[in-house]
Amino acid sequence: MPAFLALTATPAVRAAQAADGSRASYARFDDATDFPGLTAADIAFIAARDSFYLASVSADGWPYVQHRGGPPGFVRALDAHTLAFADYRGNRQFLTVGNSVTEPRVALILVDYPAQRRLKLLARLEVRPLADDPALAAALAVPGYRALPERAFVLHLAASDWNCPQHITPRWTEPEIAAAMAPLHERLAALEAENAALKAGRETTK
């Protein structure tokens, strides 16, 4: 959290903290702008995500947020300070790409809904043509996924912050539900088979 608050707590934010009485508990982070990098646990969390939200800022100051998704692990950690993912062909509005030209700073939030955990990140976005970097293109490829990668989004991280689980409603994806239901389906099939055998036995003894 230190770098996250050091970078985001503007004078107006600090004034709001002071007005509420929370300023004293956060003041110690004011100058802690150094980001030590992602931990192994952070990287494992990111590797399990199938989506996140990415916020950028337009040239005239409007914030913009977009959902990004792919198979679990589509966001790769290149190292403890760098993430990357393939920007897939979309509606060709290029809002994030365009915003990054005038303001590379972006914010991400990644949520694990079943575990009620969320990680916030601050980064500088570098948009890199995939043709310029075949090794990166190979690293970001997701074989079999129906999407056309058009460019690499490379995120040079500046801060991270784990949030509390408050107000995160647990939700499960279809594969997660299928995995949880599998033992029940197996049990049901066994009981149906047993029931059919019992019925058949009763028919023959009539």
Ligand SMILES: Cc1cc2nc3c(=O)[nH]c(=O)nc-3n(C[C@H](O)[C@H](O)[C@H](O)COP(=O)(O)O)c2cc1C
């Ligand atoms: C045919 C098509 C239509 C789309 N329409 C929308 C849309 O109306 N709104 C939206 O938020 N995303 C839409 N998307 C998804 C976006 O194109 C995609 O999320 C892309 O990454 C957006 O990038 P940007 O938000 O930086 O412009 C569409 C994608 C495709 C392929």
